[in-house]
Amino acid sequence: MLVLEEEADSRRDVLRQRRLNDKHYVYDRVFGEESTQEEVYEAVCAPLVGDTLKGIAGAIFAYGATGAGKTHTMTGLMSRALSHLFTSIAESDLPDAYEVKMSYIEIYNENIRDLLNPSLGPLELRDEGGNGPPVVSGLSEVRATDAAHVAELLARGDRARTAEATHANQQSSRGHALLSVSVSKSVSQGVQRGRLFLIDLAGSERAGLRARRLEGAHINRSLLALGNCIMALSGGARYVNYRDSKLTRLLREVLGGRCRTAMVAHVSPAAPHRDTTRSTLHYAQRASNITNKVERELIETPMHLSQYRSVINELREEIARLKTKMKDDRSRNKEDQQKIDESITKEESEENTAHLKSLREAIVSTFKQQMRLRRRLMELDSNLLGLALDAERQHAAISHWEARFNRLYKPISFTGSRLSTQQSYRGGTGSVNSVGSERAEAEIAVEQAWAELAAVEREQEAARSERHRVERQLEQVRLRGAQLEQELPAHIESGPEREVLALVCRVHELEADKLALQGERAARAHELRRRDLALQRRDAQRRLTDEIITRQRRALEEFGVGVQPDLSQLYELYQQEIHASTYTETNEYSSPYRLPPISSSVSEITWSESSSGSGRGSSSGSGGTLALDHHLPQLAPTPRPRTRYSRASASTLKRYSSDDSLVVTAPRGNDRAAP
Numbered sequence: 001m002l003v004l005e006e007e008a009d010s011r012r013d014v015l016r017q018r019r020l021n022d023k024h025y026v027y028d029r030v031f032g033e034e035s036t037q038e039e040v041y042e043a044v045c046a047p048l049v050g051d052t053l054k055g056i057a058g059a060i061f062a063y064g065a066t067g068a069g070k071t072h073t074m075t076g077l078m079s080r081a082l083s084h085l086f087t088s089i090a091e092s093d094l095p096d097a098y099e100v101k102m103s104y105i106e107i108y109n110e111n112i113r114d115l116l117n118p119s120l121g122p123l124e125l126r127d128e129g130g131n132g133p134p135v136v137s138g139l140s141e142v143r144a145t146d147a148a149h150v151a152e153l154l155a156r157g158d159r160a161r162t163a164e165a166t167h168a169n170q171q172s173s174r175g176h177a178l179l180s181v182s183v184s185k186s187v188s189q190g191v192q193r194g195r196l197f198l199i200d201l202a203g204s205e206r207a208g209l210r211a212r213r214l215e216g217a218h219i220n221r222s223l224l225a226l227g228n229c230i231m232a233l234s235g236g237a238r239y240v241n242y243r244d245s246k247l248t249r250l251l252r253e254v255l256g257g258r259c260r261t262a263m264v265a266h267v268s269p270a271a272p273h274r275d276t277t278r279s280t281l282h283y284a285q286r287a288s289n290i291t292n293k294v295e296r297e298l299i300e301t302p303m304h305l306s307q308y309r310s311v312i313n314e315l316r317e318e319i320a321r322l323k324t325k326m327k328d329d330r331s332r333n334k335e336d337q338q339k340i341d342e343s344i345t346k347e348e349s350e351e352n353t354a355h356l357k358s359l360r361e362a363i364v365s366t367f368k369q370q371m372r373l374r375r376r377l378m379e380l381d382s383n384l385l386g387l388a389l390d391a392e393r394q395h396a397a398i399s400h401w402e403a404r405f406n407r408l409y410k411p412i413s414f415t416g417s418r419l420s421t422q423q424s425y426r427g428g429t430g431s432v433n434s435v436g437s438e439r440a441e442a443e444i445a446v447e448q449a450w451a452e453l454a455a456v457e458r459e460q461e462a463a464r465s466e467r468h469r470v471e472r473q474l475e476q477v478r479l480r481g482a483q484l485e486q487e488l489p490a491h492i493e494s495g496p497e498r499e500v501l502a503l504v505c506r507v508h509e510l511e512a513d514k515l516a517l518q519g520e521r522a523a524r525a526h527e528l529r530r531r532d533l534a535l536q537r538r539d540a541q542r543r544l545t546d547e548i549i550t551r552q553r554r555a556l557e558e559f560g561v562g563v564q565p566d567l568s569q570l571y572e573l574y575q576q577e578i579h580a581s582t583y584t585e586t587n588e589y590s591s592p593y594r595l596p597p598i599s600s601s602v603s604e605i606t607w608s609e610s611s612s613g614s615g616r617g618s619s620s621g622s623g624g625t626l627a628l629d630h631h632l633p634q635l636a637p638t639p640r641p642r643t644r645y646s647r648a649s650a651s652t653l654k655r656y657s658s659d660d661s662l663v664v665t666a667p668r669g670n671d672r673a674a675p
């Protein structure tokens with residue numbers, strides 16, 4: 001518990017004394033002036049380092065006013081955390097299975113700088129879509145090999161930080177520094193990735209120096225955004241606005257994600273800093289109410305890739321075991337070794353050599369057999385994965401065609417439209433034949449897809465039973481290999497025997513390296529196939545979008561509703577975009593779904609301040625009504641005759657005053673609803 005005593009003045013004021021009590025704040029830990037960095041590290045950071053190794057993300061950020069000691073704390077935590085990390089990895093069962101990478105950035109004046117590569121210009125922050133965290137494009141991620149290497153990287157990064165003297169701190173950090181350490185470990189289901197973020201925030205500062213105003217404004221803006229996020233999260237808000245600053249966009253995962261986060265709030269006990277101290281303590285207390293949902297991060301790899309990894313892991317374990325055997329043998333003292341050598345007669349020695357030779361050949365041959373079968377298994381897995389993608393593709397084709405004919409192309413007459421959807425889409429009554437021919441085409445396509453799917457399923461079945469057979473064979477060969485290796489310990493008594501072991505180790509090592517490379521290649525090939533499928537889906541979605549737009553435009557024309565200039569500009573942009581993508585894909589503009597061209601007559605729209613109109617948005621005082629006095633652009637391929645709803649019964653477009661969204665409202669006195 002930390003107690004913020006009331007100001008001396010208010011204590012003397014007897015009337016106020018009752019109301020203004022000392023403020024009590026309760027935290028997980030409070031460190032006094034005599035606390036050491038080691039104590040802070042053990043209490044705050046050490047547990048998070050342990051989590052990082054288990055694939056859980058952790059973060060610590062230092063918060064507080066300028067000169068309160070944030071950088072002092074974070075520097076101590078960063079170096080201790082990384083050396084702790086490397087010691088733990090070295091002491092683990094499989095130190096080679098880990099990979100540590102780090103990146104170090106600074107956000108200064110809303111610009112992101114790479115502290116490990118400061119010569120690069122400001123880096124962009126890109127949202128990758130979905131719910132994932134944003135990505136700093138072009139950021140260097142350096143593979144860290146040991147604690148000494150990390151210390152050097154950190155020192156390099158710290159030198160690149162923007163620091164200046166302020167009234168409160170001779171070496172004041174003017175930007176927020178974010179160190180990110182990622183620890184990946186190969187496990188049987190994929191790659192387990194733990195991350196540790198160590199964040200040293202810039203302190204807010206009220207100095208009125210003109211040159212520092214902008215900087216201060218940026219610092220305060222991002223800290224304010226951070227404060228808002230903390231308030232929203234601690235209050236259980238459903239929507240939290242992370243978008244106000246780059247800092248909060250980057251810390252999204254840390255603040256409200258799957259991360260175990262600690263905040264170290266720094267305060268000064270000196271009376272002149274009371275206000276900033278109170279505000280820091282308040283934020284810290286709010287922050288301690290935030291509950292994150294911690295999850296282990298596992299990047300799952302496709303089945304056949306995890307197979308690569310598990311084989312590589314097995315091989316590495318085997319190598320470690322064999323090497324231990326050799327070490328045991330070497331540790332035996334020389335005298336013992338001499339005695340053994342003397343006790344072995346010449347015949348025995350020859351016999352041993354012959355036995356050893358056959359043993360070596362048997363081990364190497366079983367190993368080769370094992371590898372052949374393992375490779376066959378991986379081939380089969382890869383094949384099965386490809387077949388699964390094929391099956392998915394056929395399913396997608398079938399559902400695509402069925403959806404088109406069962407829903408979209410079914411003639412539906414809806415109120416307000418004089419034409420059926422089918423006719424409307426086809427651009428007139430004369431196109432029924434073309435619908436018929438498309439239906440026939442679809443039937444053929446669906447039939448082919450079903451046939452293809454059946455063939456794929458047959459292949460899958462055959463591959464699965466072959467896989468089962470190979471798996472059984474592999475088990476037998478592995479058993480035989482293990483029996484042969486068991487014969488080895490009794491014979492490790494001489495140089496040649498050690499050679500056998502060294503050779504077996506080497507073969508295993510080479511095989512593991514080769515598999516790692518093949519695994520990477522397979523991963524890339526799989527990724528390409530997956531993207532290919534995703535592209536096909538996108539393409540199908542785009543075609544549907546085109547269709548929707550075309551139909552909506554026809555409907556607009558049918559009702560005599562004009563197209564507003566900005567909307568028509570959007571149409572044009574869309575057309576250009578499609579043209580560009582079709583051009584690069586096929587080198588010629590031949591999209592069968594291309595949008596109708598937009599004529600220049602669209603801009604003939606007049607504004608009138610009439611307040612007529614009904615429906616949503618009409619209450620807006622500042623908006624006027626668009627009186628549309630123009631024709632819809634010609635629609636391709638067949639121009640449609642104008643309907644009785646044109647011009648005279650022009651619909652009205654209302655503009656909201658609160659935002660810029662447009663609402664199409666039904667024409668007045670017209671009982672037919674706009675589509």
Ligand SMILES: Nc1ncnc2c1ncn2[C@@H]1O[C@H](COP(=O)(O)OP(=O)(O)OP(=O)(O)O)[C@@H](O)[C@H]1O
Pocket residue numbers: 064065066067068069070071072073166169171172173174201202203204266
């Ligand atoms: N616990 C501590 N023990 C000894 N010295 C400290 C301690 N905390 C901070 N200092 C010293 O106080 C000065 C200011 O600390 P520091 O630079 O860490 O502040 P800061 O909060 O990062 O400030 P800014 O926001 O301006 O960057 C430094 O010289 C630092 O070495």
